[in-house]
Amino acid sequence: MDTAERYRAFAREEVAGHSPVYEKLAADIAADPGLIALIDGLPPVKRQPNLLLAAARFLGGPVEDSGAFRDWAAAHWTGLAGTILARSTQTNEIGRCASLLPLLAALPQPLALIEVGASAGLCLYPDRYGYRYDDRPPIGAGAGPLVLTCRTNGEVPVPERLPRVVWRAGIDLNPLDVREEATLRWLECLVWPGQDDRLARLRGAALAAVADPPHLVRGDMNDVIREVVAQAPPDATPVVYHSAVMPYLDEEARDRFVATMRDLPARWISNEGSPRLPSVRARLTRPLPEGRLAFLLALDEEPVATAGPHGEWLDWLGG
Ligand SMILES: C[S@@+](CC[C@H](N)C(=O)[O-])C[C@H]1O[C@@H](n2cnc3c(N)ncnc32)[C@H](O)[C@@H]1O
Numbered sequence: 001m002d003t004a005e006r007y008r009a010f011a012r013e014e015v016a017g018h019s020p021v022y023e024k025l026a027a028d029i030a031a032d033p034g035l036i037a038l039i040d041g042l043p044p045v046k047r048q049p050n051l052l053l054a055a056a057r058f059l060g061g062p063v064e065d066s067g068a069f070r071d072w073a074a075a076h077w078t079g080l081a082g083t084i085l086a087r088s089t090q091t092n093e094i095g096r097c098a099s100l101l102p103l104l105a106a107l108p109q110p111l112a113l114i115e116v117g118a119s120a121g122l123c124l125y126p127d128r129y130g131y132r133y134d135d136r137p138p139i140g141a142g143a144g145p146l147v148l149t150c151r152t153n154g155e156v157p158v159p160e161r162l163p164r165v166v167w168r169a170g171i172d173l174n175p176l177d178v179r180e181e182a183t184l185r186w187l188e189c190l191v192w193p194g195q196d197d198r199l200a201r202l203r204g205a206a207l208a209a210v211a212d213p214p215h216l217v218r219g220d221m222n223d224v225i226r227e228v229v230a231q232a233p234p235d236a237t238p239v240v241y242h243s244a245v246m247p248y249l250d251e252e253a254r255d256r257f258v259a260t261m262r263d264l265p266a267r268w269i270s271n272e273g274s275p276r277l278p279s280v281r282a283r284l285t286r287p288l289p290e291g292r293l294a295f296l297l298a299l300d301e302e303p304v305a306t307a308g309p310h311g312e313w314l315d316w317l318g319g
Pocket residue numbers: 089090091092093094096116117118119120123171172173174219220221222242243244245248249
């Protein structure tokens with residue numbers, strides 16, 4: 001996919017219906033050969049729309065007006081490219097805990113959680129947030145933005161109580177520390193404009209993490225997963241999980257991770273874009289609905305649900 005099509009696809013498939021500002025700007029960037037030429041001067045992995053747009057906002061660039069954006073980006077390209085090269089898309093979306101919760105709560109308790117690709121580690125606290133699935137009674141003690149809402153379809157095994165977590169650790173190539181002001185601001189810039197609910201829950205979760213920082217291990221998940229799982233207490237169920245991480249791995253690294261997970265004495269929850277783990281997708285017994293951006297949620301490679309990319313909905317596959 002060329003860069004212009006990548007920006008068109010981002011507008012059409014990712015932000016449409018969620019962020020009108022980004023939808024318009026990404027479509028206008030796609031139609032601007034001058035901007036596309038600048039972006040094509042970046043390494044391929046750095047041409048992502050969300051990275052460019054977050055970097056522009058981080059530097060105070062205008063995103064609400066495409067003409068002003070074009071002029072600003074051209075005039076500030078060196079600084080903008082520097083931020084793009086120095087940072088990466090590490091969106092930490094606690095809404096995804098609403099997708100994970102039914103599986104976590106159904107496992108033998110207590111749990112030892114190991115999240116790979118944990119970013120700032122805010123999804124390491126599924127037991128810290130509150131949940132409301134449809135109009136059912138709320139679960140957990142979260143308050144305000146820390147109550148995660150989720151629309152469901154099918155026989156979602158909505159739990160009555162939170163899982164009991166006795167140990168947790170995150171792994172990331174570049175763990176983020178939300179106690180650093182610039183880091184938190186970067187995470188905020190990764191939330192699309194207009195998504196005030198996502199921004200509020202990021203800030204709420206970050207505030208809790210400042211008071212009680214997560215244990216984050218720096219490293220490539222393929223290099224450190226075995227030693228981190230080995231540190232989990234023996235009387236807890238070790239659960240390795242990940243959301244929105246597989247796009248960062250090439251095929252060889254992904255296959256190595258899959259082989260390791262099959263071998264490790266741990267349960268494995270994956271919550272990834274549906275084509276990202278072919279072994280999970282191959283076990284689907286019916287095709288996924290077309291035209292809806294969905295994650296595929298699986299336990300030990302068995303697909304159980306499709307999920308909104310930010311945990312906003314959960315469709316149980318069942319039957
Ligand atoms: C889009 S973020 C998702 C963060 C978190 N899972 C969530 O759902 O909020 C992906 C994270 O994976 C990390 N990552 C990418 N490749 C990795 C690897 N090989 N080993 C460890 N972490 C990796 C990135 O640094 C980034 O923080």
